[in-house]
Amino acid sequence: MSKILIRGAKVLGGEPQDVLIDGEVIEAVGTGLPDDGAEVVEAQGKVLLPGLVDLHTHLREPGREDSETVLTGTRAAASGGYTAVFAMANTFPVADTAGVVEQVYRLGQEHGYCDVQPIGAVTVGLEGRKLAELGAMHESAAGVTVFSDDGKCVDDAVIMRRALEYVKAFGGVVAQHAQEPRLTEGAQMNEGVVSAELGLGGWPAVAEESIIARDVLLAEHVGSRVHICHLSTAGSVEIVRWAKSRGIDVTAEVTPHHLLLTDELVRTYNPVYKVNPPLRTERDVLALREALADGTIDIVATDHAPHPHEDKDCEWAAAAMGMVGLETALSVVQETMVETGLLDWAGVADRMSFTPARIGQAKGHGRPVSAGEPANLTLVDTAYRGSVDPAGFASRSRNTPYEGRELPGRVTHTWLRGKATLVDGKLT
């Protein structure tokens, strides 16, 4: 395999350096490295990051290939600078057996745009009644370590306790979609001033916060590890902060859209803003940003949730919940966290690569940009400004809340183990 010399890139936003890739690994990092016949990528002014890792992606295959497939979803991931994604289990059939997780894992390996690590369901059929075959999924070729019923909450406390006890044996983690189901029956948006004015069913913050409070206490009780998906309220932040201060083994994620958008947008009745958990208030958005900056929230995860046009282009009440996110995540983080001075690029590398890789145990990902490491890398033109055009997405779906919105930054190159998956903004 040939050599690639990335010349003059700001590694993690620092001083310009050259990075030489030989085959699948980084051979050298330094200044004035000779090109030695390597293919040269001029990267002056651009920021080089470790390949991004998404702990929360919906690839929809098997079963909903009309909205996304492993191929189109991993192309979207590469386009957004990701080299590894964790695929949620709410497919058809549900990824609740070794057979299904192995199928998703194999599809990821065949398509090659990024590594795909399947997440296993916590309960059979996501029904919340009986534990799925967690051990068999862990022992399978897919080597599952993250389990989630995402899309649904594991609301039965006994089932949640058993799942936490079970994964403890092999160092796995349960990722909870925190939504108390009785408190959110018929809910259409955040419960607050706007829902009252619009007359839409409200989704109270306490429905999320009560489950998080219960689960951090359960994790403490059984001495296990819990991860909280898509925190969306200021109160959730306070609970996670308290739990961490007690030494409870909890990690948490926030989505890009919860860092930027508020429930005021629901006044448009445009279903593109309908998402689970719902968009909250300005106060929540600011608390989430601050928590991501101070490390209370560990990572950014996209909750990339593709839906076909017909499931979103309808009246609010009938529309599916979710937004695509892989191809805009880094730009939203640049806008909300970097340009506000809350995080530097090293901080972005931590929240979008190092720490998600550690939580999910993604081997070879989230590694330092240094000699001997796998060449999983992302090059970003941070000076770029442009409006989002969903027609250019690699995802099969177009349900982005950012259409026509100007966002900063553009991923120009992505390398997966030394192989370019994105060159000059174009997929290979």
Ligand SMILES: [Zn+2]
């Ligand atoms: Zn969820």
